[in-house]
Amino acid sequence: MIFYAYSILLLPLIAFIVQMFYGKKLPRNGDFISVGAVVLTFAMAVALLGMILVLSDPEFHIRSTFTWIQVGDFTVTMGIYLDNVTVITLLVVSLVSSLVHIYSIGYMEGDPGYARYFGFLSLFTFAMNGIVLSAGFFSLFIFWELVGLSSYLLIGFWYHKDSASNAGKKAFIVNRIGDVAMLIGIMLVWSVVKSFDFREIFAAVGAGAISQPMLTTAGILIFGGAIGKSAQFPLHVWLPDAMEGPTPVSAWNHAATMVAAGVYMTVRIFPLLTAGAQIVIAYIGGFTALFAATIAVTQNDIKRVLAYSTISQLGYMVMALGVGHYMAGFFHLVTHAAFKALLFLGAGSVIHAMHLGLEAAGDHDTDPQDMRNMGGLRLKMPVTYTTFVIAALAISGIPFTSGFLSKDAILSGSLAFALAHPHHFLLPVFGFGAAILTAFYMFRQIFMTFHGKPANKTVFNHLQESPQVMIVPMGILASLSLFIFYVFPSFNPFTAHGWFESLVHKPPTVAGKTAADLAVYVEGFLEQAHLPTMILSISVASLGILLAYLFYQRHRLNPDTWAEKLGPLYRLSYHKYYIDELYQRGIVSPFLFVCEQCAIFDMEKYDKIVIDGFAVVTRALSRFSRWIDDVIVDEFLVNGVGKLILWAGSAARLIQTGRLQNYLLLMICGLILIFAFVVF
Amino acid sequence: MNHLTVYLVLSAILFSLGIFAVISRRNAIAVLMGIELILNAANINFVAFSRFGTTNLDGQIFAIFVIIMAAAEAAVALAIVLNLYHNLKTVNVDDASTLRG
Amino acid sequence: MNVVGEIIFWIFVAVTVGSAGVVVFSRKLIYAVFALLFTFFGIAGLYVFLQADFLAAVQLVIYVGGVLVLMLFGVMLTNRIADIRISHSTRNLLVGGGATLLLFVILVVTVLNEHWSPLNMPFQGNTVNEIGQLLMGKWLLPFEVASMLLLAALVGAAMLARRSDQSGDDA
Numbered sequence: 011m012i013f014y015a016y017s018i019l020l021l022p023l024i025a026f027i028v029q030m031f032y033g034k035k036l037p038r039n040g041d042f043i044s045v046g047a048v049v050l051t052f053a054m055a056v057a058l059l060g061m062i063l064v065l066s067d068p069e070f071h072i073r074s075t076f077t078w079i080q081v082g083d084f085t086v087t088m089g090i091y092l093d094n095v096t097v098i099t100l101l102v103v104s105l106v107s108s109l110v111h112i113y114s115i116g117y118m119e120g121d122p123g124y125a126r127y128f129g130f131l132s133l134f135t136f137a138m139n140g141i142v143l144s145a146g147f148f149s150l151f152i153f154w155e156l157v158g159l160s161s162y163l164l165i166g167f168w169y170h171k172d173s174a175s176n177a178g179k180k181a182f183i184v185n186r187i188g189d190v191a192m193l194i195g196i197m198l199v200w201s202v203v204k205s206f207d208f209r210e211i212f213a214a215v216g217a218g219a220i221s222q223p224m225l226t227t228a229g230i231l232i233f234g235g236a237i238g239k240s241a242q243f244p245l246h247v248w249l250p251d252a253m254e255g256p257t258p259v260s261a262w263n264h265a266a267t268m269v270a271a272g273v274y275m276t277v278r279i280f281p282l283l284t285a286g287a288q289i290v291i292a293y294i295g296g297f298t299a300l301f302a303a304t305i306a307v308t309q310n311d312i313k314r315v316l317a318y319s320t321i322s323q324l325g326y327m328v329m330a331l332g333v334g335h336y337m338a339g340f341f342h343l344v345t346h347a348a349f350k351a352l353l354f355l356g357a358g359s360v361i362h363a364m365h366l367g368l369e370a371a372g373d374h375d376t377d378p379q380d381m382r383n384m385g386g387l388r389l390k391m392p393v394t395y396t397t398f399v400i401a402a403l404a405i406s407g408i409p410f411t412s413g414f415l416s417k418d419a420i421l422s423g424s425l426a427f428a429l430a431h432p433h434h435f436l437l438p439v440f441g442f443g444a445a446i447l448t449a450f451y452m453f454r455q456i457f458m459t460f461h462g463k464p465a466n467k468t469v470f471n472h473l474q475e476s477p478q479v480m481i482v483p484m485g486i487l488a489s490l491s492l493f494i495f496y497v498f499p500s501f502n503p504f505t506a507h508g509w510f511e512s513l514v515h516k517p518p519t520v521a522g523k524t525a526a527d528l529a530v531y532v533e534g535f536l537e538q539a540h541l542p543t544m545i546l547s548i549s550v551a552s553l554g555i556l557l558a559y560l561f562y563q564r565h566r567l568n569p570d571t572w573a574e575k576l577g578p579l580y581r582l583s584y585h586k587y588y589i590d591e592l593y594q595r596g597i598v599s600p601f602l603f604v605c606e607q608c609a610i611f612d613m614e615k616y617d618k619i620v621i622d623g624f625a626v627v628t629r630a631l632s633r634f635s636r637w638i639d640d641v642i643v644d645e646f647l648v649n650g651v652g653k654l655i656l657w658a659g660s661a662a663r664l665i666q667t668g669r670l671q672n673y674l675l676l677m678i679c680g681l682i683l684i685f686a687f688v689v690f
Numbered sequence: 691m692n693h694l695t696v697y698l699v700l701s702a703i704l705f706s707l708g709i710f711a712v713i714s715r716r717n718a719i720a721v722l723m724g725i726e727l728i729l730n731a732a733n734i735n736f737v738a739f740s741r742f743g744t745t746n747l748d749g750q751i752f753a754i755f756v757i758i759m760a761a762a763e764a765a766v767a768l769a770i771v772l773n774l775y776h777n778l779k780t781v782n783v784d785d786a787s788t789l790r791g
Numbered sequence: 792m793n794v795v796g797e798i799i800f801w802i803f804v805a806v807t808v809g810s811a812g813v814v815v816f817s818r819k820l821i822y823a824v825f826a827l828l829f830t831f832f833g834i835a836g837l838y839v840f841l842q843a844d845f846l847a848a849v850q851l852v853i854y855v856g857g858v859l860v861l862m863l864f865g866v867m868l869t870n871r872i873a874d875i876r877i878s879h880s881t882r883n884l885l886v887g888g889g890a891t892l893l894l895f896v897i898l899v900v901t902v903l904n905e906h907w908s909p910l911n912m913p914f915q916g917n918t919v920n921e922i923g924q925l926l927m928g929k930w931l932l933p934f935e936v937a938s939m940l941l942l943a944a945l946v947g948a949a950m951l952a953r954r955s956d957q958s959g960d961d962a
Contacts, residue, residue: 668787671721675713678890685897694909697841698902700804704811706895711815713887719865723814723827726858730834733850741841742909747921750843751930754922757853758937762944764858768865769951775869 012074014054015090018100019143021047022136026129033125044128045111048135052104058097073209075145087207091145095340099142099274102347106266107135109483113355114258116479117362127167127256134160134262141271147196148206150275154192154235158185161268165255177251184248188238195231198224199282212281222284229287232279240272240324243298247590249321253313257358260313264320265350273327273343280336289434292332296424296440299325301587303447307454308584311379312357315455319405320350322444326420329437335423342416345491349404349413352487356398359476359484360384360459363391367473371466388460390473393481395460397488402456404491406449406551412491414547421445422543442550449554457558697738704731718771718781722764729760800840807833820870824862831855845919 025047036043075089111131118127137160140153159182166178200206202224203214215225236242241249241264249269253260263269276283276291283291299322306318323346330339361379388395404413424437464470475481582588665676704727711724733753740749775781806829813826831854838847914921926934 666790668790669784670786671713671715671783675887675890678709678713678887678894682890682893682897685894685901689897689901694907695902696804697837699899700807700837702895702898702902703808705898706891707811707815709894710887710891713891714884715815717820719820719862719869720823722865723823723862726827726854727811727814727830730830730854734834734837737838737841737843737846741843741913742907742911745910745912745914747914747918747925750846750918750922751925753843753846754849754926755933755937757849758941761853761857762941764861765948766944766951768861769948771865772868772952781869 012072012090012092014058015072015074015092015143018051018054018058018104019090019136019139021051022132022139026132026136029125029129029132033129036125041111041115041124041128044132045108045115047132048104048107048111051135051139052101052108055097055101055104058092059101062094062097073145075207078148085205086148087146087205088149089145089207090143091208092143095277096142098340098344099270100139102270102344103135103138103142103267106262106347106351106487107131107138109351109355109486110258110262113261113358113480113483114256116477117258117358118256123167127164130160130163130167131259131262134164134267138267138271142274145209146205146207147199147211150278151189151193151196154239154271154275155189157268157271158182158189158239161185161252161263164259164263165252167255167259171254173251174254177248177254181248181252184245185238188235188245190234191231191237192235195228195234198228198231208278215282222286225282226284226286229279229283230290232282233276233287233291236272236276236328237294238272239275240269240328241321242272242294242325242328243301244589246298246302246321247593250314250317250586253311253317257313257354257361260317261351261354261358264317265354266347269320269324270327270343270347273324273331273339276328276331277336277340277343280331288332288334290332292329292424292427292434292437295325295328295330295332296437297325298322299329299444300440300447301325303444303451304583305586306451307447310382312360312384312455312459313354313379315451316350316353316357319353319448319451322448323350323405326417326441326444329441330420330423333423333427333437335419335426338416338419338423342420345404345412345416348487348490349401349411352397352401352484352491353405355480355484355487356394356401359391359394359480360387362476362480363387363394363473367470382458383465384459385462386460386464386470387473390470391460391475393475394484397484398460399456400488400491402452406452406554407445407547408551409548410492417445418544418547421547422540425543442546445547446550446554449551450558453555453558454561457561694738694742697734701731701734701738704728704734716782716784718774718783718786719768721783722767722771725767726760726764729756732756800837803833803836803840806830807837820866824859824866827862828855828859831859842913843918845922 022044025044028043033043071091071093073089073091075087077085078088079086111128114127114131118124121127134157137153137156141150141157144150144153162178162182165181166175168174169178196206199211199220202220203211205211205214214220220228238245249264252264255263302318302321302325306315306322309315309318323342327339327342327346330336330342364379364384400411404411407414407417421438421441424441428435428438585591665672667673708724708727708731711727712721715721715724733756736749736753736756738749740747740753743749771781774786778785810826810828810830810833814823814830817823817826831850835847835850838844838850
């Protein structure tokens with residue numbers, strides 16, 4: 011099993027390296043390398059799934075670690091940790107990855123960066139697998155950053171477009187903010203436990219190594235990384251802009267995988283969360299769910315709607331984890347991966363067709379992504395339409411879909427929590443409010459895009475269904491959005507009992523008695539909350555669909571007049587509550603101003619004064635040194651020595667008179683001296 | 691008796707006079723005469739010590755040798771002086787300064 | 792020593808010293824040469840007083856008869872009628888005189904300060920005989936060397952004294 015795990019991890023890396031260095035030279039630009047690697051990965055994940063199904067042990071886990079750094083007292087171990095959750099996540103990741111790879115063969119055909127694209131896709135897969143398989147915070151963080159990097163590379167794939175490269179930068183920077191919080195949280199934990207490994211940390215925390223306040227703080231900080239990656243409020247601003255990337259990337263990245271990384275990480279550290287941390291997480295999740303849904307209602311770009319929908323659904327998952335319904339959050343992660351990817355791929359199919367149609371009609375001005383330019387597409391693209399509708403039903407929580415099961419679980423969890431703690435009534439309000447809005451905007455999208463009269467007849471005539479490579483993955487995902495696969499061997503569409511539920515059990519919390527008590531208490535109310543939730547969620551979803559129908563299909567209610575009546579609200583929603591502008595004015599601009607001041611200071615003051623000053627001083631010193639050399643050394647010493655010797659010579663020469671008698675005189679004098687010494 | 695001291699002082703006088711002649715006389719022949727004086731002063735010393743210091747005649751033998759030496763030296767020296775005279779047309783030692791540095 | 796002997800002794804000393812002074816200080820060269828003669832005579836007499844009779848004879852023969860004659864020849868040969876006066880350079884006089892005086896003082900002080908304890912035992916016997924025996928016995932080697940020296944001096948002087956305008960190698 012460990013072999014499979016390591017292969018799953020390393021195959022995409024090998025594909026990435028090969029693709030980046032040799033991609034362009036291979037036939038077909040080397041796409042088969044990446045696709046092959048990822049499909050192989052998927053096969054191995056399926057094998058692993060089979061193994062755990064056979065084992066059927068909810069407590070199953072395998073750990074394989076090795077020491078990576080050892081310097082004195084400081085050791086870092088890295089390795090792989092496999093349990094049921096890991097295997098399921100790996101399966102989801104590799105499945106969606108394979109489908110996106112295959113879909114991209116069609117979508118990216120003819121793009122000049124084809125080889126580079128597949129290399130980046132492989133890198134992304136490698137990083138995501140790394141996060142899933144990590145056994146400790148150290149390797150988790152490494153792969154976390156790597157995921158952020160590959161996301162940046164893919165969002166800004168068409169880098170010559172300013173908006174794309176800016177979006178990539180925005181994604182990376184906003185993620186980074188979350189990562190800083192996460193790093194601080196990790197360091198807090200490490201400072202007490204002195205280890206990065208999950209099992210060791212859980213053991214130490216269970217033994218009471220970290221105090222409750224510190225643990226709460228650390229838990230919230232580490233969750234901060236998830237806020238960044240999973241686009242929760244207030245770090246959600248990057249995700250809508252990230253739609254600048256190719257649509258398969260959006261499907262992959264922001265529907266199924268990267269954003270799910272945040273949720274996955276929260277699932278991993280679940281035992282560490284104290285009651286206080288859980289409450290915070292729940293509120294952030296719930297608020298985000300409602301908040302993003304209100305924005306999605308007014309957007310006109312087909313991908314933007316889906317982007318805000320993703321943010322909203324992630325809020326659901328986070329809220330579920332916050333109220334302690336571990337299985338529900340994870341379940342929604344899995345189902346959401348399928349139907350959100352499907353929605354994005356469907357949108358991509360629509361855009362692709364619109365693009366081709368606009369080109370054929372010679373129109374280069376109309377935005378192929380604006381829903382107001384579409385209409386009546388179900389006649390031209392039936393398969394896309396059908397799969398899209400299935401996914402929309404799933405996300406709205408209509409029975410017989412997988413989405414119904416997972417969403418229902420989350421909503422009942424929040425209701426149970428509110429029943430247990432009546433002062434937290436807002437949580438179910440958030441949940442159900444978002445549910446009605448979700449149904450509304452999804453079907454608004456369907457009616458605007460696929461129903462009604464086409465906006466432009468000439469373009470409409472050129473539209474056609476997308477090629478097989480794009481259709482087939484969509485079909486596969488659509489079938490996965492039905493309830494069947496998840497409740498095997500039970501066939502009841504209304505409850506979530508089945509292999510999934512039996513394999514995924516909430517791990518025991520080590521974060522103190524309060525959290526444990528909280529969980530136990532809430533679980534008591536789950537059964538009680540189940541039926542009311544089901545009824546309420548179905549009615550809420552139906553109401554949403556009905557409203558959408560009335561507004562956009564039957565045109566009984568005019569959306570524009572309602573928009574005027576709700577004027578300010580409409581504007582707030584349409585402009586995304588001006589949060590981007592707020593950030594720009596409040597944070598980005600002052601920061602850039604400071605940077606500019608620093609740059610000015612550096613260039614004007616520092617460069618001119620210090621650096622040039624150095625030059626001036628050095629020149630002066632060198633002139634002085636030259637003077638010393640010329641005057642003192644040359645004149646004084648060198649010439650002086652010469653002159654001294656000449657003078658000494660001419661002085662000594664005086665003794666050489668050439669006269670014998672003088673010599674004799676000197677001899678006598680010397681003799682006298684000797685005598686004097688000897689005698690006296 | 692104090693005759694030894696007398697002889698020694700006498701020899702000292704002659705020696706000093708000889709030195710003075712050598713270093714201060716301009717004529718080459720005069721310089722040679724000074725040298726003879728020096729040699730004779732040394733001879734007196736030898737013989738005096740032979741008489742008053744030993745019972746043998748070693749001092750006298752030495753004096754004989756000195757005389758022999760002086761003679762040979764005088765001959766050669768004069769030959770040189772004559773050569774000098776032929777070359778420089780003068781016997782003034784101050785003029786023989788071609789080795790001047 | 793009896794009184795007469797003393798007086799004669801002191802006469803000899805005076806002659807010697809006086810002549811030496813003339814040799815050194817005389818302006819005319821010819822006077823200096825003849826004063827040297829008297830000096831030699833005085834020294835010979837002092838030799839006699841020192842029981843060195845043979846030596847006195849040798850002194851007279853060689854010095855007076857040989858060296859002095861040689862010097863006279865030299866004087867005659869190098870004398871110019873219209874000759875510049877021999878003048879002493881003042882510098883040499885002062886410094887030289889000073890040095891010489893100093894030397895003299897040192898010598899005398901040394902001599903006088905020393906306790907000589909002279910043996911007053913004159914050699915008995917014939918000095919000629921003894922000198923002959925010593926020359927042929929104890930001092931044979933120096934004797935032979937001295938003869939070599941004389942030979943060399945002879946040849947050298949002969950060669951040197953030739954007139955230079957006589958070109959020729961061996962005479």
